[in-house]
Amino acid sequence: MAATNPETVSTEEFSTGETMQESMGMSYAEEIETVIAGMAEEQKVMVAQNEAGHLWKFKYGSVEVFVKLTGETDDDTFTVWAYVLKLPAKNEPQLMRKLLEMNWMSTMESHFAIVDEQIAILATRTVAELSPGEVSRSITIVATLADDNDDVLQAEFGQ
Numbered sequence: 001m002a003a004t005n006p007e008t009v010s011t012e013e014f015s016t017g018e019t020m021q022e023s024m025g026m027s028y029a030e031e032i033e034t035v036i037a038g039m040a041e042e043q044k045v046m047v048a049q050n051e052a053g054h055l056w057k058f059k060y061g062s063v064e065v066f067v068k069l070t071g072e073t074d075d076d077t078f079t080v081w082a083y084v085l086k087l088p089a090k091n092e093p094q095l096m097r098k099l100l101e102m103n104w105m106s107t108m109e110s111h112f113a114i115v116d117e118q119i120a121i122l123a124t125r126t127v128a129e130l131s132p133g134e135v136s137r138s139i140t141i142v143a144t145l146a147d148d149n150d151d152v153l154q155a156e157f158g159q
Contacts (some may be wrong), residue, residue: 028069028127028135029054029076035136036067039143061147067139074128079117080138080148083120089119089157102149110141119153121146 007106033056036045038108040058046056053070070076089095099112099119110123123138 079124084150
């Protein structure tokens with residue numbers, strides 16, 4: 001993975017109903033980089049690109065946030081996630097209940113899940129009609145909720 005230079009990325013405002021291609025020809029990858037450049041601590045962003053798509057990793061508060069874009073077609077996916085707690089955990093039945101209750105009303109378009117033996121918060125969708133506002137909102141929601149909840153969950157349920 002190589003670090004990007006966030007200073008070369010400009011930030012632009014778009015209406016939330018406009019898709020990336022309609023808004024000055026900006027690609028999904030460029031919009032993701034723009035959002036991340038404004039959020040990443042010390043402007044440090046790791047980026048990888050291969051035939052499976054793009055993967056970004058950046059630090060936000062006390063968590064690492066990952067963003068994956070599989071491509072630019074309508075069938076490709078845009079996924080944002082951050083790990084908040086390693087498993088196994090103390091009192092897992094109580095933890096699972098708490099996470100399900102949080103999924104109901106406090107995670108907005110994201111949700112908690114088990115990924116690679118860890119609790120993660122994530123948001124995913126296809127890129128069909130994906131707007132710049134949705135890209136920004138998904139990354140912001142996941143990063144903020146993960147940062148707000150990781151220390152609390154680790155203190156209560158961590159081993």
